[in-house]
Amino acid sequence: MTNNFKRALGEGGFGVVYHGYLNGSQPLAVKVLYESSSQGYKHFKAEVELLLRVHHINLVNLVGYCDERDHLALIYEYMCNGDLKDHLSGKRGGSVLSWTTRLRIAVDAALGS
Known part of the structure; x- marks a missing residue:
């Protein structure tokens, strides 16, 4: 699936993506x-439970997960245009999100709409 973990995209709270x-x-x-990771399993379990219940246009979808003894992984849809952090910072060289757009995303996500 990952071609022997050949291409790292970044680092999350408890592991490499x-x-x-x-x-x-x-x-x-x-x-x-x-x-x-000592707290990793708790974070892993909480993230799986949250993403199984919450679906929003501004949140990445959970495709699946692996929970086999010492091997834990979360499998997400791939965001080819980068993540929200990239868009807020302008890291990818594109336009930075306006404050109006940022606020709309935050309010929509908080309301679950």
């Missing part, structure tokens, strides 16, 4: 839990 593919064609982001 890798680029991968489902069935060789659908791009994915795979967040793998650090084995040394």
Whole structure:
């Protein structure tokens, strides 16, 4: 799925996020839990439970997860245009989101609309 964890996309709260593919064609982001993370399992479980219940246009979708003994991973849809942090900072060289757009996203996400 990740081609031996060849391409790292970034680092999340409890592990590295890798680029991968489902069935060789659908791009994915795979967040793998650090084995040394003491709070990792609690965060992992909380994130799975939250993303199974919450769906919003401004939140990435959880595609699946792996919970096999010492191997924990979250599998998300791949965001080819970067994440919200990239858009807020202008990191990808594109336009930075306006304050009006930022506020609308925050309010919509808080309301679950």
